[in-house]
Amino acid sequence: xxxxxxxxxxxxxxxxxxxxxxxxxxxxxxxxxxxxxxxxxxxxxxxxxxxxxxxxxxxxxxxxxxxxxxxxxxxxxxxxxxxxxxxxxxxxxxxxxxx
Amino acid sequence: xxxxxxxxxxxxxxxxxxxxxxxxxxxxxxxxxxxxxxxxxxxxxxxxxxxxxxxxxxxxxxxxxxxxxxxxxxxxxxxxxxxxxxxxxxxxxxxxxxxxxxxxxxxxxxxxxxxxxxxxxxxxxxxxxxxxxxxxxxxxxxxxxxxxxxxxxxxxxxxxxxxxxxxxxxxxxxxxxxxxxxxxxxxxxxxxxxxxxxxxxxxxxxxxxxxxxxxxxxxxxxxxxxxxxxxxxxxxxxxxxxxxxxxxxxxxxxxxxxxxxxxxxxxxxxxxxxxxxxxxxxxxxxxxxxxxxxxxxxxxxxxxxxxxxxxxxxxxxxxxxxxxxxxxxxxxxxxxxxxxxxxxxxxxxxxxxxxxxxxxxxxxxxxxxxxxxxxxxxxxxxxxxxxxxxxxxxxxxxxxxxxxxxxxxxxxxxxxxxxxxxxxxxxxxxxxxxxxxxxxxxxxxxxxxxxxxxxxxxxxxxxxxxxxxxxxxxxxxxxxxxxxxxxxxxxxxxxxxxxxxxxxxxxxxxxxxxxxxxxxxxxxxxxxxxxxxxxxxxxxxxxxxxxxxxxxxxxxxxxxxxxxxxxxxxxxxxxxxxxxxxxxxxxxxxxxxxxxxxxxxxxxxxxxxxxxxxxxxxxxxxxxxxxxxxxxxxxxxxxxxxxxxxxxxxxxxxxxxxxxxxxxxxxxxxxxxxxxxxxxxxxxxxxxxxxxxxxxxxxxxxxxxxxxx
Numbered sequence: 001x002x003x004x005x006x007x008x009x010x011x012x013x014x015x016x017x018x019x020x021x022x023x024x025x026x027x028x029x030x031x032x033x034x035x036x037x038x039x040x041x042x043x044x045x046x047x048x049x050x051x052x053x054x055x056x057x058x059x060x061x062x063x064x065x066x067x068x069x070x071x072x073x074x075x076x077x078x079x080x081x082x083x084x085x086x087x088x089x090x091x092x093x094x095x096x097x098x099x
Numbered sequence: 100x101x102x103x104x105x106x107x108x109x110x111x112x113x114x115x116x117x118x119x120x121x122x123x124x125x126x127x128x129x130x131x132x133x134x135x136x137x138x139x140x141x142x143x144x145x146x147x148x149x150x151x152x153x154x155x156x157x158x159x160x161x162x163x164x165x166x167x168x169x170x171x172x173x174x175x176x177x178x179x180x181x182x183x184x185x186x187x188x189x190x191x192x193x194x195x196x197x198x199x200x201x202x203x204x205x206x207x208x209x210x211x212x213x214x215x216x217x218x219x220x221x222x223x224x225x226x227x228x229x230x231x232x233x234x235x236x237x238x239x240x241x242x243x244x245x246x247x248x249x250x251x252x253x254x255x256x257x258x259x260x261x262x263x264x265x266x267x268x269x270x271x272x273x274x275x276x277x278x279x280x281x282x283x284x285x286x287x288x289x290x291x292x293x294x295x296x297x298x299x300x301x302x303x304x305x306x307x308x309x310x311x312x313x314x315x316x317x318x319x320x321x322x323x324x325x326x327x328x329x330x331x332x333x334x335x336x337x338x339x340x341x342x343x344x345x346x347x348x349x350x351x352x353x354x355x356x357x358x359x360x361x362x363x364x365x366x367x368x369x370x371x372x373x374x375x376x377x378x379x380x381x382x383x384x385x386x387x388x389x390x391x392x393x394x395x396x397x398x399x400x401x402x403x404x405x406x407x408x409x410x411x412x413x414x415x416x417x418x419x420x421x422x423x424x425x426x427x428x429x430x431x432x433x434x435x436x437x438x439x440x441x442x443x444x445x446x447x448x449x450x451x452x453x454x455x456x457x458x459x460x461x462x463x464x465x466x467x468x469x470x471x472x473x474x475x476x477x478x479x480x481x482x483x484x485x486x487x488x489x490x491x492x493x494x495x496x497x498x499x500x501x502x503x504x505x506x507x508x509x510x511x512x513x514x515x516x517x518x519x520x521x522x523x524x525x526x527x528x529x530x531x532x533x534x535x536x537x538x539x540x541x542x543x544x545x546x547x548x549x550x551x552x553x554x555x556x557x558x559x560x561x562x563x564x565x566x567x568x569x570x571x572x573x574x575x576x577x578x579x580x581x582x583x584x585x586x587x588x589x590x591x592x593x594x595x596x597x598x599x600x601x602x603x604x605x606x607x608x609x610x611x612x613x614x615x616x617x618x619x620x621x622x623x624x625x626x627x628x629x630x631x632x633x634x635x636x637x638x639x640x641x642x643x644x645x646x647x648x649x650x651x652x653x654x655x656x657x658x659x660x661x662x663x664x665x666x667x668x669x670x671x672x673x674x675x676x677x678x679x680x681x682x683x684x685x686x687x688x689x690x691x692x693x694x695x696x697x698x699x700x701x702x703x704x705x706x707x708x709x710x711x712x713x714x715x716x717x718x719x720x721x722x723x724x725x726x727x728x729x730x731x732x733x734x735x736x737x738x739x740x741x742x743x744x745x746x747x748x749x750x751x752x753x754x755x756x757x758x759x760x761x762x763x764x765x766x767x768x769x770x771x772x773x774x775x776x777x778x779x780x781x782x783x784x785x786x787x788x789x790x791x792x793x794x795x796x797x798x799x800x801x802x803x804x805x806x807x808x
Contacts, residue, residue, distance in 0.1 A: 022791050030787075091786060098784030 006047035013040035027079040027089040031072060038068045101150050101213035104231040107143050107241055108280035108294075110136040111248075114273040122266035130256050133269040137252050137276060141245035144238070151210065151238045152637060158211035160644045209639045210235070212351075214286055225346050232286035232350065235638035236419060236488060240283040240412075243495045246619075247408035248276040250612035254503050255400040257608035258510060262398075268308060272404065275301035279409035283416060287348035288337045291417070295333065295381070298410050299326055305405075306397035318396035325390035329380015333417075336373030340424065343370055354423030354642040362427075371428030374417065375438060382414025382472045385446040392453075392465040395515075399506030402461060406468040407499030412491050415475045419488055422479070426646045431482045436568065440480025440561075444572040446473030451579035455586065458518045460505045463587045467542065468498055470576060474557055481569050483560020484648045485627070485635045490553035492634070493623050497541035497550060500616035504535035507609050508591060511602035517590040520598035524591055527602045530610045532592050534617040539588050541620040543581035544665040546658070549624030555661045556627065556651075563651045574664045581668025582675075589676045629653030 013036050020033025042061045049057020083089050114136030122129025216230030231237075252272060259268055278301055282294030300323075307319025341348060343366040344356035356362050362370075378384065383391035391411065395402055405411060418425055418439065429437040450469035457463045471494050478487030505515070511528060514520035525532040541550040554577060561570040596602070604610065627634035635650060 018794060022787055022794070094786070095784030098782065 003047060003051050006043055010040040010043040010047070013037075013043065025090045025092055027082065027091055028076070030091060031075045031079065034075070035068060035072065038064055101147055101154075101233045101238075102215055104147060104213070104215070104233045104237075104241075104284050107140050107147070107245070108277050108284060110140045110143075111273040111277035111280065115270050115277060118266060118270040118273060122270060127256075129266040129269045130252070133273050134249070134252050134256070136273060137245060137249045140276075140280070141242075141249045144241045144245045147233065148238050148242050151233070151235060154210045154213075156208040156210050158209050158641060159206045160209055160641045161206050207644060209641065209644065210637075212640065214351075216286055219289075227289060227348060228287060229290050230286045231284045233284065234640050236416075236640060237283050239488065239492055239634075239638060240416060241280060243492060244276060244279050244283065244408045247495055247499045248272070248404060250499065250503070250615060251400045251404045254403070254506065254609055254612045255398075257606055258400055258506055259398060262308075264308065268305070268398070271301050271304045271308075272401075275305060275404065275409060279413065282413060285350075287350055288340070288353065288421075289348045291350070291420070292333060292337060295377075295413055295417075296330065298413060299323060299330065302326070302394070302405060302410055305401040306394045308398055308401065309396075312396075315396040318390075318393040322390040322394045325387050326380045329377045329387060329414075332373040332376025332380065336370045336377060339366060339370035339373060340421075343367060350420060351642070353421060357421075357424040357427045358642070358646055360427070367424065367428045371424050372438070374421065374424070375442070378414035378417055378439075378476065379442060380414070381417075382411050382476060383446075383469050384414070384442045384473065384476055385449055388446060388450060388469045391469055392457075392462050395459065395461040395465050399461065399502060399509060402465070403499050403502035403506065406465070406502055407495045411468065411472055412475070412495070415472065415479065415487065415491055418476065418479045419484065419491075422484060422648075423642045423646055425479070426482075426648075429480075431480065432564075432647060436566075437480055440477050440566060440569050443473045443475070443477025443480050444569050446470065447477065447572055447576035448473075448579070451576055451583065454579075454583040459515045460508065460517045460521070460587060460591060461502070461515050463517075463583060464498070464501050464505060467501075467580065467584070470580060471498065471542070474554065474573065474576065477569055477573065478557040478560060481557075481561040481566040482564040482648055483557055484643050485638060485650065486553060486556035486560045488638055489627050489634055490557060492626075493541070493549035493553045493620070496616050496623050497538045497548075497620040500534060500538040500613060500620055501542065503609070503612055503616065504531055504538060507531045507605040507613065508535075508602075510605050510609065512598045512600070514598065517587065518597075521591045521596075522594040522598075523596040524602060525593065527596075528592075528604050530604055531613060534610075534613040535592070536588060537617045537620055539584045541624075543584055543669060544577050544661060545581075545669070546662050547624065547628075548621050549619075551658075551662060551665075552624035552628055555653075555658050558661050559651050559654055559657045562654075562657060564649065574660065577661060577664040578668040578671075581665040582672040585669045585672025586676050589672070 017033045017036030017038075017040060020036060021030055024030055024033065042064055045057040045061045045064070047057070049055065049061075079089055082094060086093065111133075114132050117132050118129040122132065125131060212232055212234035214230065214232050216228040219227045219229040221227070252269070255268065255272065259265055262268060275298060278294045278297030280294070281297065282291050285291045285294060303319050303323040306322050307316045310316040310319065337348070340353050340357075340362070343362040344353050345361070347353065347356075357367055380387045391406075394405060397405075425431060425439060429439055431437055431439065447470050450466045450473060454463050454466035454470065457466065471490070475487045475490050475494070478484075478490060508521065508524060508528065508531060509515050511524070511531075512520050537548065541548040544550045544554040546552075554573070558570055558573045558577075561567075561573055625631060629652070
């Protein structure tokens with residue numbers, strides 16, 4: 001079994017996720033990009049776990065999936081509230097914290 | 100009790116603090132504490148006296164006799180260690196054996212003093228001790244002081260009854276008594292000075308007890324300052340003797356050093372002269388006697404205490420205690436004239452003369468005290484040591500009696516003026532009259548009451564020791580004493596009552612002390628009467644014996660002449676004041692007599708001399724000099740200090756405060772502001788930008804990790 005195919009896949013997904021987070025204006029898409037980053041990490045964890053023949057990687061992956069679910073729940077609720085208040089989910093407009 | 104004699108002064112000291120702290124809340128307002136403490140002290144003194152009398156005579160002293168008067172030699176030093184030292188030396192040396200033979204034939208055994216000391220402080224070179232030194236002299240004084248003080252306390256419970264400072268009065272009485280007790284029991288001159296000054300302060304407090312009236316507070320100040328003038332002498336004298344005798348304050352050591360000639364002649368004379376100043380001030384000798392009559396401004400019990408037992412006899416005690424010093428310095432054994440006897444003699448006469456022109460009964464008694472103190476000092480000055488102490492002892496009783504009697508009279512008529520407010524009191528105040536009469540007879544020296552025996556001994560001593568002049572002075576004094584006391588008794592108790600209201604006999608708290616003192620005034624004299632002579636035996640001490648003070652046998656002729664002088668005085672007084680015989684209205688007819696009378700009335704102008712000339716002349720220039728110094732020197736210093744302070748303040752404000760401190764503070768603020776504006780640009784409020792910074796940083800850190808670790 002070759003580890004590098006999984007790592008390339010994970011790196012690709014990670015870069016797509018980072019691009020999504022930094023470049024997209026849509027709040028929901030940003031959240032989805034975050035999910036991509038997390039899943040890239042999951043692939044890495046499972047791959048290394050399989051490579052070293054231990055279940056620890058899969059256990060960590062399960063934790064990350066559970067926490068990602070919670071994070072998306074909170075994140076979508078925030079996006080929903082922003083939409084209700086401003087009729088828009090464009091993140092570039094939400095700059096009230098500008099110094 | 101002799102070992103634990105410190106308890107006796109400690110009791111009144113404790114009583115002082117208890118009365119002061121708790122007195123006002125007690126049912127008797129504090130007098131019960133004072134009475135209990137002084138009463139207990141009196142009982143303990145009696146115990147001490149009994150133990151002293153019981154004490155076997157173990158100390159062997161070689162009386163110096165006539166040769167010591169010529170050559171002070173090393174006799175006392177030998178007397179201390181005599182028997183053992185000589186015994187060892189005798190086997191080796193023929194000369195020593197001779198000495199032993201010489202020493203043996205007139206050794207006299209006396210009671211050894213009981214000394215108990217502890218180290219007060221020790222600075223390496225000098226160890227100063229404090230403690231008690233109990234011998235016959237101290238025991239006599241302790242008994243007299245506590246007895247008179249106890250009676251005065253009893254008397255005061257009634258006499259001072261409604262006084263507003265009743266509690267403070269009793270507190271001060273306690274402390275006063277304590278001061279005297281500390282002084283008489285002390286074993287060294289430093290402790291003696293302590294008690295002496297304590298009395299000075301207390302006399303100030305008590306004489307000025309009614310300080311609301313200017314006269315009273317003036318009198319208190321006068322008493323304080325006049326005695327202070329003498330006290331300087333005490334301080335100087337003690338210092339001189341301290342260094343002269345090889346750095347010791349111990350009284351016995353000082354006496355021995357003086358008698359053995361260890362102290363240089365001129366040092367000794369200077370020290371004794373300084374001490375004599377203290378005696379003159381404290382014991383109211385001419386010319387510093389003026390404070391004592393003015394001290395009558397205090398309450399009468401205080402006068403009784405001051406005059407009879409404490410304060411004024413302190414000076415006499417000082418001479419008696421340091422007799423070795425006075426004896427050697429003034430060559431008292433030599434006869435003729437010496438300063439101690441001279442001051443005493445002058446005082447007898449001038450004070451007695453002043454007593455004739457006083458209208459105030461207490462002032463008559465005050466001058467009489469001055470005169471009697473003169474007797475005591477003169478007695479010590481002519482070498483009649485025992486007689487002087489004995490006179491102190493008997494005088495305490497009859498003078499205490501006379502003062503308390505005067506207090507009783509004034510209690511009844513509310514005045515002290517014999518001429519205006521008294522007269523004819525013998526029927527309305529029988530007890531007071533009888534006791535006062537006994538006191539008068541005792542003071543006049545009529546046999547067989549107390550004053551006769553002690554005065555007779557003084558006259559005898561003066562005659563036998565080669566002081567013929569002072570024998571005459573004493574006789575004249577006795578005559579004058581008898582005459583002015585007759586005048587005093589006549590004006591107070593005989594004739595018509597000239598006051599207002601109805602005088603009545605005083606209550607028991609006042610009359611009981613009078614009766615007690617009257618009994619003692621009659622009986623005390625027999626202690627040293629011929630054939631008994633107990634007093635002399637009890638008070639013998641090593642200093643006096645080794646100095647060679649002579650004891651004289653009773654002489655009938657002196658006794659007869661002495662009592663004749665008293666009787667003649669009484670007869671003259673009786674004839675002049677009662678029978679109206681003799682030259683009356685002399686002051687109206689003769690200018691000389693008028694001048695003399697005015698001279699006496701103005702008390703020899705001594706007060707004028709002191710207050711106007713001495714104090715005035717010192718006061719003016721000193722005040723002016725002080726003003727000049729104040730204006731030019733002190734103000735200059737103060738102003739300069741102010742200017743410097745202002746300039747440095749300005750500098751600090753301008754440079755340090757404004758520039759350095761404010762600069763730092765403002766700089767901190769400005770720096771924060773600038774930094775904030777610069778960083779503000781970064782905070783755009785855009786989440787994605789923050790995320791970009793985050794990722795960028797992670798990339799940089801990750802690159803660094805890969806490249807450098």
